[in-house]
Amino acid sequence: MASRREFLGMAGASFLSVPLIGCASSVPMRHSSIAGSAARPAPMPAPAAAGMAHASEQLAPSGSAGAMAPPPDIFDAQALDLEFWLRPRTIEVIRPASKERAKLLYWKDGEIIDSAYQDLCHLMRDVNGGNETRNIDPKLFETLWGTQAFVQRYGIDAPLEILSGYRTPASNQKLREAGVPAARQSLHMVGRAADIRIANLNAEVLGGLVKSFRQGGVGFYYRAGPKGGWIHADTGLQRTWKG
Numbered sequence: 001m002a003s004r005r006e007f008l009g010m011a012g013a014s015f016l017s018v019p020l021i022g023c024a025s026s027v028p029m030r031h032s033s034i035a036g037s038a039a040r041p042a043p044m045p046a047p048a049a050a051g052m053a054h055a056s057e058q059l060a061p062s063g064s065a066g067a068m069a070p071p072p073d074i075f076d077a078q079a080l081d082l083e084f085w086l087r088p089r090t091i092e093v094i095r096p097a098s099k100e101r102a103k104l105l106y107w108k109d110g111e112i113i114d115s116a117y118q119d120l121c122h123l124m125r126d127v128n129g130g131n132e133t134r135n136i137d138p139k140l141f142e143t144l145w146g147t148q149a150f151v152q153r154y155g156i157d158a159p160l161e162i163l164s165g166y167r168t169p170a171s172n173q174k175l176r177e178a179g180v181p182a183a184r185q186s187l188h189m190v191g192r193a194a195d196i197r198i199a200n201l202n203a204e205v206l207g208g209l210v211k212s213f214r215q216g217g218v219g220f221y222y223r224a225g226p227k228g229g230w231i232h233a234d235t236g237l238q239r240t241w242k243g
Contacts, residue, residue: 007158069148075209077146091145097127101159114139124165136191139235143215144194148207156201163189163230165197181243193234203229211240219243
């Protein structure tokens, strides 16, 4: 199995530590020509950029059926260079619960595109709680986009599945009462968390990659079955757990 140096062609200081939010931290949004949906939240500017430290965390692929097994030290966001963060950001997502799918260019030339941001917020709505929507933390979208764009470099070109996005407090409580893993003060309720999955990528590898962005909490949820488990990603305190 190729090492990181052999696979990525590392040569000393070829990778730069850059903010995840990159050049989108304090610039106004602009409108896009992408068609929108009804019931969208008001525009929300991107938050201040957060620094990223040099570090690498080795992953241990779980080896679930049908899952890919990349070299354990490849899926690490710290190996990204400045060019990666400056390019236009298009994210492709699918919402299994509502059978919606979208591919949206939401960031370009240092600006969040307002209409695309609102479309993404709509897709992240509480589909089990009256389709209520709210502003989603742009920092969360950066983590989701970065995750998808990173694995696309290695031939994994699949939409990001959003299993859960925003939740109303009532919807979150119903999940708790039904025995579904849901924190009492879940960040889903404030638009700062998502439960995600990428086809043919096991939860261990996906979670390790999300964790390497160092932008918040990461929960590993392992489940048997053809689709395996999922990963909880949020923009809260940096922490890791398994459920």
